[in-house]
Amino acid sequence: MPEQPPIAVAMSGGVDSSTVAALLVRQGHKIVGMTMQLWNQRRLPELVPETAGHGRCCSLDDVYDARRVAEQVGIPYYVVNFEKQFEEQVVQPFVEEYLAGRTPIPCTLCNNYIKFDRFLEMADAVGAHYIATGHYARVRYDEPTGRYQLLRARDESKDQTYFLFGLTQKQLARTLFPLGEMVKTEVRELARAMDLSVADKGDSQEICFVPNGDYAAFMSAYLKDKGIAPQATRGAIVTTDGRTIGEHEGVHHFTVGQRRGLGIAAREPLYVISTDPETQRVVVGGNDDLLRGRFIARRVNWISIEGVTAPVRAQVKIRNKHAAAPATVQATADPTCVEVVFEDAQRAVTPGQGAVFYDGDLVLGGGWIG
Amino acid sequence: MSCLSQVYGNASSIHHFGQAAKQKLEAARRQVAALIHASPAEVVFTSGGTEADNLAILGVVRAPSRPQAHLITSAIEHSAVLATAAQLEREGVAVTHLPVSAAGTVNPDDLRRALRPETVLVSIMHANNELGTVQPIADIARIAHEAGVPLHVDGVQALGKIAVDVDSLAVDLYSMSGHKLYAPKGVGALYVRKGTRLAPTTFGGHHERDRRPGTENVPGIAALGAAAELAGRTLTAESERLAALRDRLEASVLDRISGAGINGARWNRTPNTSNIYFDGVDGEAMVIALDLRGFAVSTGSACSSGAITPSHVLIALGLSADRARSSLRFSLGRSNTAEQVDALADALAASVTHLRRISVHA
Numbered sequence: 001m002p003e004q005p006p007i008a009v010a011m012s013g014g015v016d017s018s019t020v021a022a023l024l025v026r027q028g029h030k031i032v033g034m035t036m037q038l039w040n041q042r043r044l045p046e047l048v049p050e051t052a053g054h055g056r057c058c059s060l061d062d063v064y065d066a067r068r069v070a071e072q073v074g075i076p077y078y079v080v081n082f083e084k085q086f087e088e089q090v091v092q093p094f095v096e097e098y099l100a101g102r103t104p105i106p107c108t109l110c111n112n113y114i115k116f117d118r119f120l121e122m123a124d125a126v127g128a129h130y131i132a133t134g135h136y137a138r139v140r141y142d143e144p145t146g147r148y149q150l151l152r153a154r155d156e157s158k159d160q161t162y163f164l165f166g167l168t169q170k171q172l173a174r175t176l177f178p179l180g181e182m183v184k185t186e187v188r189e190l191a192r193a194m195d196l197s198v199a200d201k202g203d204s205q206e207i208c209f210v211p212n213g214d215y216a217a218f219m220s221a222y223l224k225d226k227g228i229a230p231q232a233t234r235g236a237i238v239t240t241d242g243r244t245i246g247e248h249e250g251v252h253h254f255t256v257g258q259r260r261g262l263g264i265a266a267r268e269p270l271y272v273i274s275t276d277p278e279t280q281r282v283v284v285g286g287n288d289d290l291l292r293g294r295f296i297a298r299r300v301n302w303i304s305i306e307g308v309t310a311p312v313r314a315q316v317k318i319r320n321k322h323a324a325a326p327a328t329v330q331a332t333a334d335p336t337c338v339e340v341v342f343e344d345a346q347r348a349v350t351p352g353q354g355a356v357f358y359d360g361d362l363v364l365g366g367g368w369i370g
Numbered sequence: 371m372s373c374l375s376q377v378y379g380n381a382s383s384i385h386h387f388g389q390a391a392k393q394k395l396e397a398a399r400r401q402v403a404a405l406i407h408a409s410p411a412e413v414v415f416t417s418g419g420t421e422a423d424n425l426a427i428l429g430v431v432r433a434p435s436r437p438q439a440h441l442i443t444s445a446i447e448h449s450a451v452l453a454t455a456a457q458l459e460r461e462g463v464a465v466t467h468l469p470v471s472a473a474g475t476v477n478p479d480d481l482r483r484a485l486r487p488e489t490v491l492v493s494i495m496h497a498n499n500e501l502g503t504v505q506p507i508a509d510i511a512r513i514a515h516e517a518g519v520p521l522h523v524d525g526v527q528a529l530g531k532i533a534v535d536v537d538s539l540a541v542d543l544y545s546m547s548g549h550k551l552y553a554p555k556g557v558g559a560l561y562v563r564k565g566t567r568l569a570p571t572t573f574g575g576h577h578e579r580d581r582r583p584g585t586e587n588v589p590g591i592a593a594l595g596a597a598a599e600l601a602g603r604t605l606t607a608e609s610e611r612l613a614a615l616r617d618r619l620e621a622s623v624l625d626r627i628s629g630a631g632i633n634g635a636r637w638n639r640t641p642n643t644s645n646i647y648f649d650g651v652d653g654e655a656m657v658i659a660l661d662l663r664g665f666a667v668s669t670g671s672a673c674s675s676g677a678i679t680p681s682h683v684l685i686a687l688g689l690s691a692d693r694a695r696s697s698l699r700f701s702l703g704r705s706n707t708a709e710q711v712d713a714l715a716d717a718l719a720a721s722v723t724h725l726r727r728i729s730v731h732a
Contacts, residue, residue, distance in 0.1 A: 006662075032658075032662065034658075076661065076662060078658050078661075080654060080658070081654065121655075121728070122655055122658075124728045125652065125655035125656075125658070125659055125724075125725055125728065126655065126658045126659045126662055127659065127662065127724075
């Protein structure tokens with residue numbers, strides 16, 4: 001009998017991916033552990049806080065933790081350097097999107113182009129067929145349709161399918177999500193039971209390469225590092241009916257639905273309704289002005305179904321923390337786009353974010369909000 | 371092992387425990403001195419090659435205080451030298467990095483042109499760690515000495531691989547590392563020619579003739595001495611054997627794998643090192659694939675996190691970043707056999723074919 005090819009586990013040094021590696025070893029699989037070195041923290045030293053804590057992307061501590069787990073469970077372990085690809089395909093688009101007045105989600109790009117693409121290539125290179133990650137999501141092969149389906153994780157509070165809507169059938173066919181059927185507390189218990197050194201390590205922050213979530217500071221530091229002079233980004237804050245009521249430092253400081261940080265006192269709470277990088281205008285208004293009944297999702301990727309010809313009922317999620325809202329998803333003249341029509345208008349449909357279409361637990365597909 | 375349990379004393383003590391340790395230390399000093407044709411008093415033990423490089427460069431450059439100082443080194447030095455030079459640069463010392471030819475060697479004429487009245491030290495490695503290329507040390511020494519400048523040579527990769535005679539090479543300082551001679555890690559030595567002005571870089575006791583204060587690593591040093599003696603006895607035969615193995619590997623690779631070639635000159639190299647490019651192949655993926663098959667090879671030097679960046683040595687040779695990333699460094703040693711080399715050539719051929727088929731690009 002030929003030897004089973006190994007499974008390549010993406011190990012970040014956190015509790016989730018460490019548990020995946022240990023679990024697969026316990027199940028008798030041959031494993032190769034790899035940590036993707038994506039971003040050099042020392043590159044923008046002004047952003048690194050003096051009290052360097054956990055949760056920073058690709059810190060030496062994380063690599064140390066991952067290596068220690070690999071030693072503990074007895075698997076070969078390597079650090080693979082994808083810094084160049086990460087910068088080109090995740091960091092640069094992230095900065096460009098903000099400068100263009102949109103609100104990007106780098107995690108989705110990272111999944112599409114790094115974790116489930118470049119990493120899969122590396123798995124191929126070392127003779128692994130499957131890759132496994134610590135994502136909270138489920139994959140299942142559906143015989144009748146012949147498609148790999150993506151499903152929400154059992155632990156709804158940890159579900160990461162919103163960030164995985166770009167995965168292709170080819171990628172899903174080779175992906176294992178061993179934590180998809182577990183809740184986080186079970187994962188920690190399991191990690192403790194297997195005596196993993198990272199069992200009580202804190203969860204990582206939202207955008208791994210942006211310290212403390214201060215993306216505006218990150219952008220300034222990054223643009224300076226690249227030798228790009230900050231463009232004139234000052235502009236006017238105007239109301240929906242066209243009155244100028246203030247000034248701002250650049251549209252990239254604002255995201256649709258934002259209330260704080262406008263620096264304007266008003267009788268009614270004011271929210272950012274839209275931003276326009278062309279004119280550098282930030283439009284503000286009341287909460288009701290944020291409501292949208294429909295929008296176009298672009299560059300749609302279909303997962304559990306082949307596409308839509310007739311309108312399809314779905315629940316559509318327009319940002320990670322959004323509770324998916326009932327809607328109809330219908331084809332448009334452009335086959336790469338669909339129109340989403342909500343049953344009830346939704347607040348802050350934000351350009352640059354993803355729109356993910358669910359049918360219960362099933363991820364039908366998703367696209368980018370125009 | 372006897373050094374760990376039986377020679378317990380501090381070599382600086384007067385009592386008989388200390389005297390036994392002192393004897394071990396001095397025996398090792400004679401053994402190391404004999405390997406490089408030096409006198410025992412010219413050997414200073416250190417914690418390894420990196421400390422030897424630091425002590426040599428910092429010690430000479432800082433020996434007298436001068437308003438201006440200039441250091442000459444090469445672009446392909448080990449980071450123990452490059453990082454030390456960079457530190458001196460931050461302290462106001464001027465540093466020149468001599469270029470190398472595509473063959474991987476420094477041109478002595480470049481040194482002649484780079485010398486200045488304020489030059490205080492030339493530091494050039496004996497054999498390059500990634501290529502094995504041997505530098506024209508005797509010529510370099512002559513040019514440096516004509517200008518009255520001492521020469522430090524990082525000999526970590528050469529010692530035990532090729533004959534080293536500090537007198538015929540006329541070097542003033544020569545760095546050595548224990549584990550490259552199969553002694554344990556964490557011990558090394560610096561040869562300091564009698565009369566060379568060297569300031570200590572650490573302070574404390576009077577060990578090593580005030581040159582390297584700190585209690586000596588007696589077990590490590592004793593092992594280094596024994597390793598030096600063994601290396602001296604086996605050098606000629608082992609060099610021939612390793613060179614034959616390396617030639618066998620290179621012939622097999624060049625014969626079987628298209629788009630592959632040797633980086634640097636094929637002549638005048640240490641016998642154990644070979645650096646080969648495989649166009650269109652990601653070296654990092656190849657290192658992992660080979661490691662999983664039981665072959666430990668490397669690309670350039672590993673960065674602190676364990677990930678890999680293109681080798682500064684290969685870039686200095688004039689290789690494109692792509693070709694540098696497609697290059698692997700092979701180091702053969704005492705335990706390697708012809709069967710292993712043949713198995714490695716098989717694994718390389720299979721890996722290159724596989725990687726080119728799935729086109730993982732560098």
